[in-house]
Amino acid sequence: xTPAILTLIGLALIFDxxxxxxxxxxxxxxxxxxxxxxxxxxxxxxxxxxxxGPFLFGVAVAKTIGDEVVQAQSITMNVLFAALLGAILWNxxxxxxxxxxxxxxxxxxxxxGAVIVGAGFDVIKLAGLGKVLIALLASPIIGFVFGFLVxxxxxxFARAATPKVNTFFRRSQIVTxxxxxxxxxxxxxxxxxxxxxxxxxxxxxxxxxxxPLWVITISAGAIALGTAFGGWRLIKTLGGKFYKIRPVHGxxxxxxxxxxxxxxxxxxxxVSTTQVVSSSxxxxxxSERLSKVRWGVAQEIIVAWIITIPATxxxxxxxxxxxxxxxxxxxxx
Numbered sequence: 001x002t003p004a005i006l007t008l009i010g011l012a013l014i015f016d017x018x019x020x021x022x023x024x025x026x027x028x029x030x031x032x033x034x035x036x037x038x039x040x041x042x043x044x045x046x047x048x049x050x051x052x053g054p055f056l057f058g059v060a061v062a063k064t065i066g067d068e069v070v071q072a073q074s075i076t077m078n079v080l081f082a083a084l085l086g087a088i089l090w091n092x093x094x095x096x097x098x099x100x101x102x103x104x105x106x107x108x109x110x111x112x113g114a115v116i117v118g119a120g121f122d123v124i125k126l127a128g129l130g131k132v133l134i135a136l137l138a139s140p141i142i143g144f145v146f147g148f149l150v151x152x153x154x155x156x157f158a159r160a161a162t163p164k165v166n167t168f169f170r171r172s173q174i175v176t177x178x179x180x181x182x183x184x185x186x187x188x189x190x191x192x193x194x195x196x197x198x199x200x201x202x203x204x205x206x207x208x209x210x211x212p213l214w215v216i217t218i219s220a221g222a223i224a225l226g227t228a229f230g231g232w233r234l235i236k237t238l239g240g241k242f243y244k245i246r247p248v249h250g251x252x253x254x255x256x257x258x259x260x261x262x263x264x265x266x267x268x269x270x271v272s273t274t275q276v277v278s279s280s281x282x283x284x285x286x287s288e289r290l291s292k293v294r295w296g297v298a299q300e301i302i303v304a305w306i307i308t309i310p311a312t313x314x315x316x317x318x319x320x321x322x323x324x325x326x327x328x329x330x331x332x333x
Contacts, residue, residue: 001205004077008199011084013222016192018091019103020050020226023188023273027181027227037173043228045174046181051224053185054193059211060268061187065107065194067209068128068268070115072201078323079118080199083110086316094304102272105308107191108132113313114320135269139260140279140305146256147283154252155287169247176254183262184273185223191270192219249284256280275305 028042037045066072087106115123158165196215200206257277264271285293 002203005199005203005205008077008080008084009196009218011081011088012192012196012199013218015084015088015091015103015107015195016189016219016222017226018088018095019188019192020047020223021229022091022095022103023184023227027177027184027273027277037177042177046177047224047228049178049181050185050189050227051220053182054189054216054220056182057186057262057265059190059193059216061190061265061270062194062197062211063209064128064131064268064270065191066198066201066211067194069108069111069125069132070119070128070198071123071125072198072209074123075115075119075202077199077202078320079111079114080195080202082114082118082316082320082323083107084195085319086110086113086312089315090308090312102136102274102305102308103188104136104191104270104272104274105305106312107195108136108270109309109312110316112309113316116313117317117320118324131268132270135264135271136275139264139269139271140275143256143260143276143279144283144286146260147253147280148287150256151248151252151284151287154248158248166247169251173247173250173254176251176258179258180254180261180277181227183258183265185220187261187265187271188273189216189219189223190265192222245281249281252284253277253280256283272305 027046028037028039084107087103087110090106090110091103112124112129193211193215196219197206197209197211200212200215201209206212257273257280260276260280261271261273282293
């Protein structure tokens with residue numbers, strides 16, 4: 001293990017930790033706001049599920065990120081350093097401001113920006129990049145539509161229920177929350193696995209792209225640890241600023257998000273949990289009435305979604321330039 005490889009692993013795990021910290025709000029916000037669970041209980045349960053998830057559902061997303069977006073033989077470790085640093089800086093900024101932006105968008109933007117500057121546009125595999133962008137762009141739309149439809153179905157079957165049905169929806173969130181946590185750990189931890197494994201291929205440690213068990217373990221551990229700490233600024237945004245979350249809303253949005261994210265994970269589509277959960281919450285609220293959702297808050301989040309890829313692309317491109325033009329960094333890396 002050279003210093004460059006260790007640096008890459010360290011940066012990747014920092015990104016993974018921040019991803020868990022940033023995205024824990026997506027998993028626990030509705031169950032906390034609907035008073036289904038106490039905050040620490042919710043975070044503890046989801047952290048465990050995040051760690052277990054990557055071991056259960058394969059590494060299709062890791063392969064997409066690490067093997068289908070860029071040509072490994074044509075890029076350097078500096079490109080990966082710049083991509084990760086750009087994504088990390090963006091995650092820290094949006095976490096500080098309390099904006100639930102996409103860690104997935106940040107990573108993809110960082111990769112594309114650093115690769116274009118460091119190796120040229122020809123190194124990007126357009127088919128793989130297209131697959132990633134389709135997954136990222138289509139998943140929030142699917143989340144909104146599914147959230148709308150699932151809530152309508154729930155209200156149809158519960159139309160004659162007494163107020164005690166809220167107890168059912170509150171308690172049932174243990175199942176939907178675990179499903180969502182499993183799916184999120186599966187999808188998002190694999191992005192870190194893909195970057196680390198790509199670095200091992202570039203450096204010659206691995207002859208071909210195959211995710212080692214130890215990479216799965218440390219990636220799952222880092223995102224679980226970040227989740228356990230909880231992104232309280234973002235939990236407040238997702239859990240209360242759209243509208244007042246009731247148990248039925250928490251149940252419906254978690255069920256919807258788990259189905260969309262797990263489905264994408266099984267086919268290798270890297271989706272944004274932030275986008276899927278946010279859009280499903282909006283879909284669930286819209287199923288009652290459109291005016292229920294505070295669309296001003298939704299607009300702020302959508303703007304963050306739109307600017308994340310170009311912003312992190314530019315940041316990572318600038319970081320790459322710094323890395324290759326400072327002699328002290330070149331001698332270390």
